[in-house]
Amino acid sequence: MNHPLPSTTSPASPSVAASRRRRRLSAGLAALAVAGIALAGCAPAVSPADVDSVASARDLLAAHDLAGLDVGEVIERLDAMPVADRPDDLLASVEPDALLLRDTSGRESRLPMPDDAVYISVAPFREQTHECHFHSLTTCVGELSDTEMRIVLTADDGTVLIDEMRRTHDNGFTGVWVPRGIEATLTVESAGLTGTVPLSTTSPDDRTCVTDLQLL
Structure with missing residues (x-):
């Protein structure tokens, strides 16, 4: 590992x-x-x-x-x-x-929502996932329930905005509050596997549900 x-x-x-x-x-x-x-x-x-x-x-x-x-x-x-x-x-x-x-x-x-932050729910996966854009708090279920992982969010200018250990909820998601108006890269590491996806909070149409981050 x-x-x-x-x-x-x-x-x-x-x-x-x-x-x-x-x-x-x-x-x-x-x-x-x-x-x-x-x-x-x-x-x-x-x-x-x-x-x-x-x-x-x-x-x-x-x-x-x-x-x-x-x-x-x-x-x-x-x-x-x-x-x-x-x-x-x-x-x-x-x-x-x-x-x-x-x-x-x-x-x-x-x-x-607050003027300065957006709530993003992340459900990393290994084998199974589902399409999602706006996170549904009462219906969405991810593959990796109760799983420890490291969340790193890095802005395009290199600033590390989030770097912390988290554990997914029973629904397989973990939520993070992300600053508005940024373009960034989200990296998740768990059990020796890593996945990365781009993330944006510049538009009211940007996604709040990340289900395409595969751990490899």
Whole structure:
């Protein structure tokens, strides 16, 4: 078995990094909320349809035990959920600009992403995979469940943005928060095997689901 590549950075511990991400996400959502309040003061009265939409979104989050969570916490809870515990009446699609939620009752919710980061779910594979563009938190399943791997993200200018050990969730994916507006190379190493794919976060149409990274 090959030894992991030598680290070129000194990343924070997972707990510290997660805490920083949560603080950034909460701050971003708080700013959005404040902006919404400020705009509401000089905007036309909210229509009944808008009120219904807000109520529908609130009911959806409460029905799936997601009330009170910011967008990052919702994503990380659903992505890390054991496959056997996944709700079969909820669809959750991760797009670069928002998390879109919809359930079988017709309720919908759109949670904006942070201004400075995009959530990318990665499912490296050895033999079997599936096509995917926008990651589905409640339906996507990758080949390598509960597998330790090293994730390295290198910008086109050579800057190492991420270099850390991760373990895939029960669904075979591991998620990383990636800066917006970059072109980069994603490298994954696991059990002596390595795979590399290009990654972009410059467009609202860029993928959030990486399932074409084969470990060889």
